[in-house]
Amino acid sequence: GNSVTQMEGPVTLSEEAFLTINCTYTATGYPSLFWYVQYPGEGLQLLLKATKADDKGSNKGFEATYRKETTSFHLEKGSVQVSDSAVYFCAPNAGGTSYGKLTFGQGTILTVHP
């Protein structure tokens, strides 16, 4: 089965700082890769995704590139805001028809201070 190693937190940054959250995975086949985010008091929601090698997913200023050769999907943002404070989860899926079978990383808590 799949496995995910995600950068441990918590991560604390000042506003406008650069963010990287590392994520590497092991998987059989060719999974799609996802970053999910959980804002305080809210449910889990999709932040971005990439479905094949070299694809770049982007949303809300966040980016992540599907690196098949290094089996990585690192999340980056050039200038974080206080509103980005949340828990971030990296998750490959099982591929094929099993879209919903995600393997989640342990989550990285991000806190951004003004």
Place this chain on the structure above:
Amino acid sequence: SAVISQKPSRDICQRGTSLTIQCQVDSQVTMMFWYRQQPGQSLTLIATANQGSEATYESGFVIDKFPISRPNLTFSTLTVSNMSPEDSSIYLCSVEGGGGGEKLFFGSGTQLSVL
């Protein structure tokens, strides 16, 4: 998009009892997924529920402990049976959506505490 209503949002239960969690979706979906998030840990898939067939359980989860019903395309229940404190977790219902079905929508979760 899909809107998922999950009930109850939280509960405190006694050891040895059972709790049934309901998940209602505002559109018809083929597959529904139940995840568990134990305190301080990540999400783990419990089972996949298809309408009209038995749920498929992941390694480490069994039907006797986590029976699932899927009576129609918009509703599912997960029961946590014979609870122990180790079952204290957040339980989340999710469904596929979006173009290509590769996006998951999650309910807000049920926070279960077992005393």
